[in-house]
Amino acid sequence: ANHLQRLLFAEADRMAALVVEPKSFASERDVVKEELRQNTNARPYGKLFSLYFPAISYTRHPYARGTIGSLDNLQSAQIDDVRAFHATYYRPDNAVLAVSGNFDPQQLDAWVD
Secondary structure, three states, X not given: OOOHHHHHHHHHHHHHOOOXXXXXXXXXXXXHHHHHHHHHHOOOOXXXXXXXXXXXXXXXXXXXXXXXXXXXXXXXXXXXXXXXXXXXXXXXXXXXXXXXXXXXXXXXXXXXX
């Protein structure tokens, strides 16, 4: 509870003021591509459980798409795509705030509002 206000401020700042530099974007994209290769492509049944099974099981649900995407998706993604995605989905009206511990609920409401 001692740091709750500071954490709320940091989270609000993260939602409102994302900074993505081209160099860090390229580096992180390469990290994710390597994770995809290791976790999906290198495992004997990786593609089955990560790509094919969800597509068959969830034909009309977002679970049909893998969370990490495909190499084609990752390669074609541009920094402006990331910024647009963040602006669309990382918003207070799309967020759920879960707080536990020793804090004053009325004070939390005041900080969040």
